[in-house]
Amino acid sequence: MSDALYSKPRIVARVAPPLNVRLWRLLGVALALAFLAYLPFVLAHRSAFGFRLTNAELLNLGLSQINLMMIAMLGALSLNYLTGCAGLISIGHAAFYATGAMTAAIVGTQWGWPFPLALAAAAVTGALVGIIAGLPSLRVRGLYFVLSTLAVHHVVIFVFLEYQFRYFDVVGVPYDPPRLGSYALNTSMRWYFFLLPVVALVYWGFKNSLGTREGRAMRAMRDHELAATAAGVDVRVLRLKAFAFSSAIASMAGALQAYFMSNVTSEAFGLDFAIQFIAMIIIGGLGSLGGSLVGAAIWLLAPSIISGLAPQGGDASGWMGTLLVEHKPQLVQAAFGVLIILLLIFAPGGVAGLGRKLKAMLSPQRAR
Amino acid sequence: MLAQVVFSGLALGSIYGLVALGFAVVFKATEVFNFAQGMLAVCGAYFAATAISIFGWPFPLAIAFMAVAAIALGVAIHVLLIQPLAGRSMLAVIMVTIALSIVLRAVIEMIYGPQGRTLVTPLPNGVITLGSLRISELHLTAALVSWACMAIFAAFFRFTSVGLLMRATADSHEAAVVSGVNVNTMNRLAWGIGSLLAAIGGLFLGQLQIVSTDLESIGLLALPAVVIGGLQSIPGAVVGGLLVGLIEQVSASYISPKSTDIVIYTLLLLILLVRPWGLFGQRELGRV
Numbered sequence: 240m241s242d243a244l245y246s247k248p249r250i251v252a253r254v255a256p257p258l259n260v261r262l263w264r265l266l267g268v269a270l271a272l273a274f275l276a277y278l279p280f281v282l283a284h285r286s287a288f289g290f291r292l293t294n295a296e297l298l299n300l301g302l303s304q305i306n307l308m309m310i311a312m313l314g315a316l317s318l319n320y321l322t323g324c325a326g327l328i329s330i331g332h333a334a335f336y337a338t339g340a341m342t343a344a345i346v347g348t349q350w351g352w353p354f355p356l357a358l359a360a361a362a363v364t365g366a367l368v369g370i371i372a373g374l375p376s377l378r379v380r381g382l383y384f385v386l387s388t389l390a391v392h393h394v395v396i397f398v399f400l401e402y403q404f405r406y407f408d409v410v411g412v413p414y415d416p417p418r419l420g421s422y423a424l425n426t427s428m429r430w431y432f433f434l435l436p437v438v439a440l441v442y443w444g445f446k447n448s449l450g451t452r453e454g455r456a457m458r459a460m461r462d463h464e465l466a467a468t469a470a471g472v473d474v475r476v477l478r479l480k481a482f483a484f485s486s487a488i489a490s491m492a493g494a495l496q497a498y499f500m501s502n503v504t505s506e507a508f509g510l511d512f513a514i515q516f517i518a519m520i521i522i523g524g525l526g527s528l529g530g531s532l533v534g535a536a537i538w539l540l541a542p543s544i545i546s547g548l549a550p551q552g553g554d555a556s557g558w559m560g561t562l563l564v565e566h567k568p569q570l571v572q573a574a575f576g577v578l579i580i581l582l583l584i585f586a587p588g589g590v591a592g593l594g595r596k597l598k599a600m601l602s603p604q605r606a607r
Numbered sequence: 608m609l610a611q612v613v614f615s616g617l618a619l620g621s622i623y624g625l626v627a628l629g630f631a632v633v634f635k636a637t638e639v640f641n642f643a644q645g646m647l648a649v650c651g652a653y654f655a656a657t658a659i660s661i662f663g664w665p666f667p668l669a670i671a672f673m674a675v676a677a678i679a680l681g682v683a684i685h686v687l688l689i690q691p692l693a694g695r696s697m698l699a700v701i702m703v704t705i706a707l708s709i710v711l712r713a714v715i716e717m718i719y720g721p722q723g724r725t726l727v728t729p730l731p732n733g734v735i736t737l738g739s740l741r742i743s744e745l746h747l748t749a750a751l752v753s754w755a756c757m758a759i760f761a762a763f764f765r766f767t768s769v770g771l772l773m774r775a776t777a778d779s780h781e782a783a784v785v786s787g788v789n790v791n792t793m794n795r796l797a798w799g800i801g802s803l804l805a806a807i808g809g810l811f812l813g814q815l816q817i818v819s820t821d822l823e824s825i826g827l828l829a830l831p832a833v834v835i836g837g838l839q840s841i842p843g844a845v846v847g848g849l850l851v852g853l854i855e856q857v858s859a860s861y862i863s864p865k866s867t868d869i870v871i872y873t874l875l876l877l878i879l880l881v882r883p884w885g886l887f888g889q890r891e892l893g894r895v
Binding site: 375379382385387389391393517518521579584 | 698706717721831869871875876879
């Protein structure tokens with residue numbers, strides 16, 4: 240399938256770059272780390288280097304939004320791994336989140352296991368459910384497979400609903416305050432410093448797995464299934480593995496989200512929830528892991544940035560003002576929908592594709 | 608009791624069948640799996656509601672307005688969204704229909720507000736009692752109109768030259784182009800018909816319940832209906848719709864109201880595993 244939607248593999252000989260390039264790169268990484276370490280303090284104290292910042296200057300962002308964004312990044316990464324890299328389109332990602340949340344409820348809330356064990360249990364259950372959900376991929380392709388993930392979504396959400404109403408009630412499933420040993424995750428700041436390494440670790444894991452033999456076989460399978468089979472790739476096993484890996488991470492993210500929210504109902508994991516991940520990876524760029532991070536950031540942060548602009552718009556008289564004040568959620572939804580449509584039509588590579596284009600324009604060596 | 612359930616199942620199923628038929632026409636012509644079909648039904652209901660309660664037009668004029676608006680909407684979708692994506696991957700096309708339904712829902716809620724409206728039409732609203740069977744006249748009208756529409760479109764595809772051209776285009780784009788058929792016009796027509804059928808379904812759904820964007824989930828039951836019937840098969844869509852309506856009513860009254868989704872989607876999963884081409888579809892043979 241030669242489609243500009245997917246990032247094309249670049250064949251570049253691996254030569255160590257010159258020393259000055261390596262130094263610049265090191266400096267960049269150090270700056271990024273410093274930024275990430277300082278960011279929560281800026282957002283928590285609403286000031287940077289002693290200067291007070293207004294809400295508008297901070298783009299109306301808070302630390303818990305950043306935390307939610309990082310949890311969503313896990314989902315977007317795992318979906319992009321499955322859809323963008325393995326070529327399996329799934330609209331059942333909310334089901335894996337729900338699986339994780341339910342496992343955490345059974346293991347953590349009902350049996351009283353500690354938080355890290357609950358996360359591990361969620362990942363294991365997620366992998367199992369992922370394998371089951373991936374079974375139709377042995378028999379059906381393309382569109383039919385998409386529909387089977389839709390069916391799996393409805394089945395899992397129904398099970399969650401039944402579970403919720405049997406052991407808890409309409410209010411939702413409660414979760415104990417999580418703690419890692421003596422480090423209680425009771426503030427946004429602590430969550431931030433817990434989630435940051437988790438996201439980095441997951442990103443690094445996916446990235447490395449793509450570089451292995453199986454990772455390359457997986458992308459070969461996405462691009463041309465028959466050619467991959469002819470080259471000796473067992474696509475059936477590979478599909479199930481990709482599904483298990485991806486859904487384990489999604490399920491862990493679901494457990495994290497459940498603990499973060501401390502209360503979850505089945506409505507939280509509707510079809511919209513699954514669709515938002517597809518939107519994230521399309522915005523970010525299919526097949527680009529870095530793009531999924533950007534896509535998740537845009538999806539989670541843009542609404543509050545738009546809301547932050549609303550007070551200024553509210554002064555404007557006329558229909559624009561009323562639109563911004565009265566129909567903010569709908570306006571955000573419409574803006575996102577239009578953004579996705581425009582990206583699909585004009586920039587199929589998403590943000591990552593635009594980045595590649597920009598790089599090609601700026602670098603003199605690769606100019607054609 | 609059972610007869611009652613079966614009757615309302617078949618009546619609702621006829622509406623689903625109608626929406627599913629529109630879906631199948633679009634899929635056969637352009638191979639677009641239209642996740643916005645439910646939203647197109649909602650749009651139809653809102654077109655009718657606008658003409659009747661806001662413009663205050665008489666019922667026949669309102670219906671004509673709804674039909675024209677729905678066809679225009681379908682054609683616009685094909686020209687603006689589907690044509691630019693020609694030849695692109697399935698995910699791009701699926702996602703564009705999902706994004707479309709997000710935008711349509713947001714726009715409807717911005718214009719009309721999130722709360723539903725009632726649709727007042729001169730359609731019969733009483734109840735006929737036949738022995739122990741209570742037949743709602745509205746259900747009956749919905750079923751009859753749905754069947755009439757299906758018959759009209761079956762005749763259209765079977766007996767008119769445009770219908771023949773559309774079937775030829777759906778069978779093979781290239782052969783149709785070579786024979787001098789304007790494929791784009793045929794595809795636009797297919798989208799117009801698909802949207803119109805959804806709108807008629809939406810009119811009845813809005814009448815049976817209340818006109819709101821939540822009707823989308825009911826309209827989306829056309830998806831399992833089409834797949835159970837067979838994606839490539841037009842009669843399959845109708846039978847699938849009837850089946851889904853029947854299953855919905857039976858499981859709602861004999862198992863539990865919450866169980867309808869899972870019963871329908873479990874059946875869908877089974878069909879996908881055992882007979883992916885559906886009950887009436889043709890087995891697709893891949894060529895290497």
